[in-house]
Amino acid sequence: GDSGAMRAAAERHAQLTKPAGSLGVLEELSVKVAGMTGTYAVPAPAVVAVFAADHGVHAQNVSPWPQEVTAAMLANFAGGGAAVNAFAKNNGVDVRVVDVGVATPVEQLDIVHAKVRPGTRDLSRTDALTEDEAHKAIAVGFDLADQLVKDGYRCLLTGDMGIANTTASAALIATFTGATADAVTGRGTGIDDAALAHKTAVVRDALALHAVPATEPLKALQAYGGLEHAALAGYILGAAANRTPVILDGVIAGAAALVAQAFHPAVVDYCVAGHRSAEPGHAVALKQLGLQPLVDLDLRLGEGTGAVLAYPILTCAVRALAEMATFEDAGITS
Amino acid sequence: GDSGAMRAAAERHAQLTKPAGSLGVLEELSVKVAGMTGTYAVPAPAVVAVFAADHGVHAQNVSPWPQEVTAAMLANFAGGGAAVNAFAKNNGVDVRVVDVGVATPVEQLDIVHAKVRPGTRDLSRTDALTEDEAHKAIAVGFDLADQLVKDGYRCLLTGDMGIANTTASAALIATFTGATADAVTGRGTGIDDAALAHKTAVVRDALALHAVPATEPLKALQAYGGLEHAALAGYILGAAANRTPVILDGVIAGAAALVAQAFHPAVVDYCVAGHRSAEPGHAVALKQLGLQPLVDLDLRLGEGTGAVLAYPILTCAVRALAEMATFEDAGITS
Known part of the structure; x- marks a missing residue:
């Protein structure tokens, strides 16, 4: 700043x-x-970019939801029927939905098509992304931020959609904070104790398999993905490069912001924490980022809902x- | 409900x-x-009614600000220069400023003129209000709520202005919750340790002098005032009578809501806690009311700022x- x-x-x-x-x-x-x-100047108008992608680790039964729900929710976003649409309409925020790596074909939807590949590889077995794929996904986010600022937007909000994306988030947060898998793995959309223990073991084993140091953000994206995390990291970097405030949503954005911070520590000067998610890794990420959330209402939906909810608080403060x-x-x- | x-x-x-x-x-x-x-239906449009009045206990040096600041701030509200104006403009909320008992003449201002008397008597020496004055001030708030609903407003927000009003609030909150003067007396707009100790002693002595039981809300208003607390209690009762949500601002509104609750316990079903103020009595009041604040950002300004800040959160939820x-x-x- x-x-x-x-x-x-x-x-x-x-x-x-x-x-x-x-x-x-x-x-x-x-x-x-x-x-x-x-x-x-009050940072307006605002837009929330909802980056969507799928995760190969879904094969390890880390989520109760079928992978096809990612694509079905994209159709719901495009039709204006999701929570983020209701919040965005309420708060005067525009919505851009971006396919950066959904496994199911979604060409028919009126969204931004920037698919790098149809979902990541399974992070519990192999690298989720190649170096080239990670670079491409980062560029999707960076270039979109650039374009949105060119289009006149003065506040960029993060959103995300991707079944199993809290698993990749947990691995990234553990990588950059040194926290254990137990401290950062949560119930996501809602899983029971047995499923949580299994998910935590998947994260723990993946951290041991890849052993990425905290100083290697690109390698972390290769190891764990997701494509939306890479795009969000690029989007955050792009907002900062344009001296434009970026409001972070929940745990997915928190993980992506840690990636961006590892690339360029000063990006955090351009980040505002919209809310604190109920997902335990989020508080760990916010602490490392040094950000205090504006809203703390036990939300755990994602999509950008927490960022959109916080937007009028930011504009009230500036006004x-x-x-x-x-x-x-x-x-x-x- | x-x-x-x-x-x-x-x-x-x-x-x-x-x-x-x-x-x-x-x-x-x-x-x-x-x-x-x-x-x-989304509760819109919304209006914040800022009830303003002065307090005889100001003579006991409980505030570092001169009493004339109440009237000066009313002029500021009328001119659109206060924090509540900025927040209200930002969030699409209308502002109504009501003189229910300002000590300084404010006839020249374009506000609602409903002065019951020019400030309360000194609660540390005598009853702040007569029974008739308390009734009249309650009616100002109740009738305004009625009129605002007739005018088409579907969400009523509380606001307040009055130098020394945290002292009366502390006495009311102690009365209805059984908390000690120490637990509910705070720094208001910002006083040092010695001034806080003095203010706390004023509240403690006043509670001993009047000894109003928690079952006597009218007597509590007579004992401690203020005129804005009485009007706010009436406004809250009026909102509830019209089945209209009322968003409470900070500690002044919390004290008034306890008065309203003592009159009619069911009014709390129509109350939403906009935020939690930094003033310690507010958390005590919210606990007794059974309300969870939507925003908790260390605000201690009053005017309705916390209620206006919370309004888009409520409309997002309903939308x-x-x-x-x-x-x-x-x-x-x-």
Whole structure:
């Protein structure tokens, strides 16, 4: 971030018609956004990019849902029937759905078609992606962020869809934080104790098989995928390269942000944590990223719902900084 | 709330295209709102009523701000320069400012004029209000809620302004919860340790002086005021009488909601806690009300800022219930 802009924003906050610090976390947030953009402009319009892909590790029974649900949900997004559509309509956020690696054919849908391959390979047996595939998926996200900023969007939100993607997320979060498989593996869309123990063992064995060091983000993407994680990492890097705030959704985005951070630590200056997911790895990821979530309401849906829910909180914070009267304007002396 | 409508809403949630329970707190919230209104309609448009009044206990040096700041801030609200104006503009919420008892003349402002008296008497010495004054202030809030619903508003938010109003709030919260003065007295707009100790002693002595039982809400308003607390209690009762959701702001609204609850316990079925204030009495009040705050970002400004910040979260929750596709619509089977 631009430290001069941040200093000026903090000084302006001290002059606004409110007790010092009384907007709590929103004051730091607005100062951080001023550091990203160099202005007090409200970051609008906003768009949520929902990156969708499938996972070879689905073959290991880590999810109760059939893989075809990824494609079925893409049709639901395209038709406007999912939670992210309802939230986005409510909060004035546009939705772009991106096929970066769905296993089922979805050519018929009116979405962004950027399939790198139809799902990753099984991370419990082999590398999920080749180096070339990982690079291509990163570029899908980076280029989309670039294009969205060119199209006039001033706030980019992350979304994701992919049956079994909490498994890849757990492996990535463990890689970059040093946490154990137990600490970062969760129930995803909702599995029982036995299924959770099995899923945790899959993550633990995969970490031992690949043994990627925390300094090797590209190798981590090759080892574990997913294609949406790679695209999200590129999208986050692209937002930062354009000095544009990016609101992270839940655990998938948290894992992708750790990848992006490993590539370029300064990208975190452009990240806002929309919410804290109920998935345990998310809190571990947020701690490593140094981000405090704006909303904490036990959501565990993904799609970008937590990011979209948080968007008006971010714009309220910036609008207060931009538009409030100063004590001098209002003729108030303490 | 309407238990049939709540049951139907919960059943609908189970059929929507998302894992069961994955919208966390928002699912219960939307079911609660369905119980209030008997429909799935998004509660819009919304309005925040900012009730303003002064407090005789200001004479006891419980606040670092001069009493005239209440009137100056009303001018700021009327001019659109306060935090609540910025948040309300951002979130599409209308603002109504109500003078229910400001000490300084404010006739020149384009606001709702309903002054019952120019500030309360000093609660540390005598009753803050007569029975008649308390009734009149309650009626100001109740009648405004009625009128706002007639005007077409479908969600009522609470706001407040009044130098020294956290002192009256502390006394009310202690009365209805049985908590000690220490547990419910806070730094308000920001006071140091010595000033906090003094303010706490003022609250403790006032509780001993008046000794109002928790079953006597009218006597509590007479003893402690404030005029805005009485109006807010009436406003909350009026919203409930109109089966209209009311989003509570911070500690002032929490104290007023305890008064309303003591009059009619069922009003809490129509209340949503917008946020949790940094003021310690607020958490005590929310616990007694049985409400979970939607936002918890260390705000301690009042004005309605926390309620306005939470409004899009409520509408997202209801919109998801109203507009999402079912698994049957989307052709998805688990």
